[in-house]
Amino acid sequence: MNALLKNNHMKWVLLTVLSGFFSEICFVVHSQEALPHQNLIAVKEVSDFKVSPDGAIMAHLAPHEGFLNLWVGSKGGRHLQLVTQQSRSVSEYWWQYDSQHLLYLHDPDGAENWHLYQTDLKGFNTRDLTPFHGVQARLIAYRAQAPDQMLIALNLQNRSRHDLYRLSLNHGALSLTYVNSQGMIDWLADADLEARLAISINESGSFELLRRVANSTQWETAYKFPTTSQMPRLISLSPDGKTACFQDHHQDSGNRLWTIDLATLTVTALGPETQENILECLIDPMTGMPEGVAMNNHQRSWHMFRDAYGDMMDFLRFDPGNLSFPSRSIQKMHWVVAYRDASMSTTHQLFSFGDRYQIRLLGMERPALRGQTLAQTKRVTFPGPDQEIIHAAWTPPLDAVDHPYQGVLIRAEGGHKEPAHLAYDEETQWLAHQGMGVLTLSFPSVPSLERLGHWMTGHWSATLAAHCHAAAQWVIAEGHAKPDQIFAKGVGEGAYGVLEAAIQHPEIFKGILLLNGIYDMPSFVRELPAYDRGLLSGLARRDSVTRLMKASLLNKVAPLKSNILILHGEEMAWAQPAQSSALEAALAQSEVTATRHTLPTTSDRHMESEGALAYYRYLQHFLYTHAAKTDF
Template sequence: MKRLILLAALVALPFAALADDERLPLEHFVQLPEYNEVSLSPDGRHLAITAPVDDQTGVVILDISDPESVSIAGGFQLSANEHASNVVWANNERILFGTNRQEGRLAQPRPTGRIYGVNVDGSRSRMLYGTDPGSRVFRMGTVLSTLPDEEHRVLILTRAHDSDRPTAQRLHIHTGSTRRVAISPIPFGSLVADQQGRVRLAFGPDEDGQATFAYRDDHGEEWQDFDLDFDQRWLNFHGFDGSGEHIYFSSRETGRMGLYRIRVEDQSVETLIESDTVEINRVLWSEDRSRVIGAIKRDGKPEMVFIDPDQPTAILQRQISAAFPDEFSRIVSFSQDTDLAIVVAESDITAAGYYLFDTDNLAASFLLSNFRELDPQRLYRTEPIQVESRDGLELHGYLTTPAGEGPHPTVVVVHGGPHGIRDEWTFNPEIQLLAHHGYAVLSVNFRGSGGYGHEFETMGYRNWGTTMQDDVTDATLWAIEEGHADPDRVCIMGGSYGGYSTLMGLIREPELYACGVSVVGVYDLPLMFEEGDVTESSQGIRTLERYLGTDEEDLIARSPARQVEKIEAPLYISHGGQDVRAHISHYNFLKEQLDEAGIEYESRLFPEEGHGYYKVENRKLYYGDVLDFLKRHIGE
């Protein structure tokens, strides 16, 4: 077991990519991550991890009492398309977790409202709260907090079909029995508990849709109006501090997500962290969770911003960061006595690795990592870039270049979403696969992407296929002008919205792209209102109207399937037969239009897959197709 002494350079890997004629096996790149979420038990003896296997994500509990001999203590498997998340240690012997429904790797996870429990040895596993699949009874629950004085109960937030008011209940962690604690005074809202498990804040929309808040003191007296002049649409509560005197929240008050603190007594608000470039996307707590000490922002590469750099946990975190100079490392979980912690470290060329860290001795033991077969020395660096659009907008993105001098054959990878989603500096096996086969890889956070503030994101609304597409084009032209991309060997590629952008790129810029690869793409905008799961709710319909608009002629004009006769470059398309987000009808309609226009294309359908591919054998087939297609049309 690798032993790491932090103050004496924890990690020292040479990171320059090595030239090597031998290709790493394709299967090393297309495996799913083995581990996602990790959480340390209060006594530091066990580690709960969420572990994806094909189309479900279960929970595995490891015995790490001896880091030199880690073993599996227990686990819990779920049904297809159900994915464990939000793991909570109720005590040293039992964990609780929620689940999401996700029908495809690229689909947006949707909470099921189920709460499961399992002992560390895998015994006494059961659903404690929620609704069985197919049931007509609707009830959803999420864990609000543990209860310091009740070892066998936790506090949960519940919603039911017969009430518009969320409730807080005590849930028995073995039997699933509940006892109501509080009812929200605000319909369709939510509740926040302090660190002693007392429900003290309620928030939600009023009759006019405006944010409204209510508060009560730690004695649980009557609810009082709480004046907080912030837009609820962009407001996230992170919790009370240890004293119960302050509440932390983030908001887009300045247009970009910042971090704030409310003093409960007089409802005054203190600004803690704001940025004039990007939004914060994760808050950092002290080792005892008594206060928020900082946040993470991703301006190019990720970095931590501390409220008080001299706070002990902030000092500890900086020591850990210094020991991983080429990676982004952070503490994700502490034991109850704070003597032990779990540290995760990753970079553009190293997948997430997890370490058990001794806070007294400043020593760490390696536990596990994802994509272990991929040698960082044979992968390629990703660098942040900045591009100016044709209308003067500052765009940010990333460029990964293979070995050798440029210009290189290049793949422009367009992210999905598209709104609220962004490309980040992180380990991406798809990008590394392409770079490993000799391609430069370019990605850009075009207008409409998340992470750069409300104004930047809304610039993309109703601009699919127009200014959003121009941003991708401008980034591609920048890569050519800077000598990174060979102008005759550029392919555009993407999934979901990225598939839409691929087709629109071929249509609008026939001289720029030598080929296109689209997977689970959206191809006809009117069809978004007719097929798929987005329109199953009124909120989904409103979201489509906000993102796409409602003018039928305009939607048709911005639909690639309606103008396939303009496609001149080779095209590869792939789809999942069970896709309910970019419904399979998009794929079928596009193929019909291509066939009628006499446009040649290559395609592959995976009948049992959804919006993105889970099964490794299917991922291997898909990426094998992609590599073969790229080699034939832009070389290596």
């Protein structure tokens, strides 16, 4: 078997044969109006596979009536059962340790007030474990040592503050364990689900690691993070309670994994010395400690802390793509393995230990792409302001098709996202098939580990705008497009940077696309969901953040010459539609051509099928109007 898998031809023979096992889970959402190359942007037929703790059953997300819902079946993909029938997509889910129930987060009203649900495997007994209107649930700890309990955070008593609760998964009972009077934003719990460590923001706006005093409800400062620290995140606490692991981003060293000895308070970097950002941690399902890290290099590269995984990693490299491990059984005998690559559909497989290694195909997210020629994406770097090196992903237009459009789209997207050179990106491929080159920016100095993390940098908006301008300069210098063929797209916070770049350099950008954007910080702060106000009030202790909270682009749009397409979801909790309405009103006093549309059923995390198809129709019309070839 091992020798067979080393042969490139036989790899795809194996995938082709095994894909038949999963043919029964294909659910394609058809639109009323066909788009060119619509198979490139179709809803994923399967995604997010997770094996049950006992290794016997497989769960995954797949569309049901246009929304991602939970399905379960055997490890071979048979006997599929629809578990949930939600009218909004399921966002995140976990197996309960009894392997008989699934737990998932669902946003019933589109306001990011996530509720925690529990369901059996047939979907007959589903209950909302946090049935409180306007309250957001966050999972803090769930450990195999306490399989029938969970530690969660709820802003039940105060909408701007999350307190800790112990939840019984058997009875649904909730008990308050800690009132968050110190503005804590993250916690670590031990195997008994007792909170032991936390992160808070001190009087100067810097982060601190707090430790709970033994046999007390009081907390003390154990470690002060450097002032360059941006949104540290707690990962794990060792079973003996002596060592904690956390992830942090520093402007000078990137996103790293660190350990702290809680007796000596010595902090040590975990993993290889590199400036590459950490993308993922492999966590032991029993102890909760990290066993490896994936880093953002030219490919996703893994550094394992256990030598025993070396042979397995060599075996798993038989398939093209970048490895990730979304799920493992409790005894680590079965691993769900995802292969991601910018030029292929993501493939999910099940790797099993035994007398010999075994691999089984679970499904491909977009099987219609198999055998289709896709545009190639590569990583590029170019100089930015102050001798900064900017990292980006470049996808040239596909040469094999007759293109209706020409030009380059520079994308500056807000929020945490897999780097574009490491995974298939539907929009990039759709644009490349129609003649547009795509340059996707990542902002290493403006991390998005957690929301509002970028506010820690006083030069946030200036960085975004400067990166967009530098990207345009690179496109022109490389001969990919002329200034009147360059477009830019910004999403969320990225929309602020794109708009500011177009204001500062009106001679470059022919058109800009703004999706769910933020343009006026004072109103954004006023409209901020209550559960984020506590965090922002802590960050606002920094002068740079205070200045940023007063910034606005609405009174600076006069220099604009770009054609503008403004799109906003009808239900947005993070960036309210009023932001786009205010920009539209400001642009009405200028000479630019601006068009505004509302997208149905969209959220910060994804667009549902209806909203996605509407987005591409508006984008297609925008390109037809401003980027169409004159001889096409």
